[in-house]
Amino acid sequence: MVIFVKTLGTLKSLEEGPKVMRLEVPEGFSVSRAIEKMGLQDWEVGLVLINGTHGTKESILQDQDQLTLIAPLVGG
């Protein structure tokens, strides 16, 4: 299946701007595995949005899901 992943607030996305990555992943793929596949460490992600709705790192993704990974909101 295919998912689309956007990162926000990580140092890389702050410096280079957010990008949307298209990933081909197997069925039953979790958010935490997507974090790993994106080359991020677990601590770099605080909030998770799946199709704009709040999810968790344990959430299982579906085909065509739009996943947004947001760094912990350190700042305000």
Place this chain on the structure above:
Amino acid sequence: MPGFTYRILEVDLSSGQSKVIEYGEEALRKYFGGSGLAASILLDRFDSSLHPFHPQSPLIFMTGLLTGIPVPCGCRVSVCTQSPLRIWGEANAGGYWGPELKFTGFDGLILTGKAREPSYLWVTAKGAEIRSAKGLWGKGTFESTEKLAGETDPKARVAAIGPSGETLSCMAGIITGGREARVMGRSGPGAVMGSKNLKAVVVRGDQKPCIADPKILQDATKEFLPNLKFVEGLSKFGTASVIESKEAAGVLPVKNFSQAHWDKAKKIAGPALVAEYLERHYGCYSCPIRCGKDVKGPEGPYAGVVGHGPEYETLSAFGSLVLNDDLKSLIHLNFLCNDLGLDSMSAGIAAAFAIESNLRGYLKEKDGLDLEWGNAQAIGVLLEKIARRQGIGAIFADGVEKASRVLGKKTEAFALHSKGVEVSLSNPTPTVSLALSWATSNRGACHLEGFSHQVEGGVPFPEMGYTKAMDGTSGEGKGRMTALMQNNMAVFNGLGLCKFLFFARVSHEILCKWLKGLAGWDLSSSDLMEVGDRLYNLKRTYNALLGVDAERDVVAPRILENLRPGKPISEGRKLFFDMRKEYYQARGWDENGIPTREKLLSLGLEGAAEKIKRKSKPFLSPRPQSSQRIKRTGP
């Protein structure tokens, strides 16, 4: 003795007399320093018959245990007093003023009385001298700071009020460093300073505190430094780094908290600010994070002025909150608030409230202002009027709670405050504990007293078992977590440490090592949490004596709606009150939010328990009429 000087300077501004109060190590172990030690003094002297503007109502500046000590972020100082909003008043700032105060050889200052004329206090190791500031009354903090450093010592540090403090605005803060603008902003301490005819406190010292074992201190710091990787975003882009993330998460407040998203967020975010306007990175005393972003004023009266650039809270307050995406105007409004001595968070909420009141037809008197969403020019004029209590500025000068009483009951729904202090700039929809934190914060709607939403959002607090992001939309377990985080943050206030160390995941083990190095104390994480619990209960007792109870531990209807967007408000209300019920239980308070005698005694607060027992009905002296207050603005 190491760490502290164990001396506080008390100055009676009426008589000019001063005395040194000495105290022992026991008080420091029990309350730490900063707002903890100040709370113990203010509660000891509590007198319900004293209005905050009564000359004998004390205003206390207090350094923390680690203020001015060479540990990361040991820079902060607290100011504590009875807030003009008739609640516990506390504000804190970083920068260099707090360390400099400690270097005078005094841990803190207790100020009572009222100077005969506009004055400033010049504090050195020799003591305090009251000097005339007649020529500065009515002037902004930037000019005042420059002139006072020129009059005293070029290396002196200045904490000054602006016109808003002189006119006793409940949104008036105390600005340290002039254009550097590290601000003691929340809950109106600038007004109490203004009521004492005190324009500024200028400090200069060279007495570095003694440290019990510098090697322990240094080793613990070395152990901590790799954690700076957690805050690299703050170092590069400042607190504004989170604007786009917050927008995506539905946290950025838009149009006075009435919308969840705004497609202009990128235009006012940290990367844009840094790319276009950064002059230099700024670090407070002993700070390796350096989240400050100094900018140069691009236009208008502050063109060419280099100073503290707008932080996240200010950018959202005058940006997304009022639909203004013009970064130049945001830099201007930030400078303006700092110069006028206004808390930019409260001022932004007040501006949004004024605009919404106007557009809904509740603001009958326009005073020539076109108060529309996105009109930054009108907001600038409104801020000037607020600070000087001119025209319609007088309606908003004491914050949105009081303004809503003038404009009508229907405006209460979107007057966003708790206990009269305006909310901070985050929407609690995806981190619901923030609403509880606001409602139960001792100094009014503050996010920093609890920082609970950070734990929900994934910043760990492992000492209490919180190691990963929580379900931010659920209220379950949030009462306990919020209480624990408030205790934890009270420790930071007592230590004089910046709370951004929490973002850098400083452990209690490191904090204990720093205290061991500083003072030779052997403390554990549970000792820290007990002190935090004690400090929180001290301040709550102070509030309870002023009549604060469950009735005031609430948030505005719009916030309740936002807890469960698109659903009946009853659902948000239920979520909120369920969290609050759990919170009171976790705290050991009764169902009316009052600390029980058993709770206070368990924390060694016998004096507080006795005061609560004696309290029957609070006697609140009437607040002076606004006309009386305005009379006191001139020299």
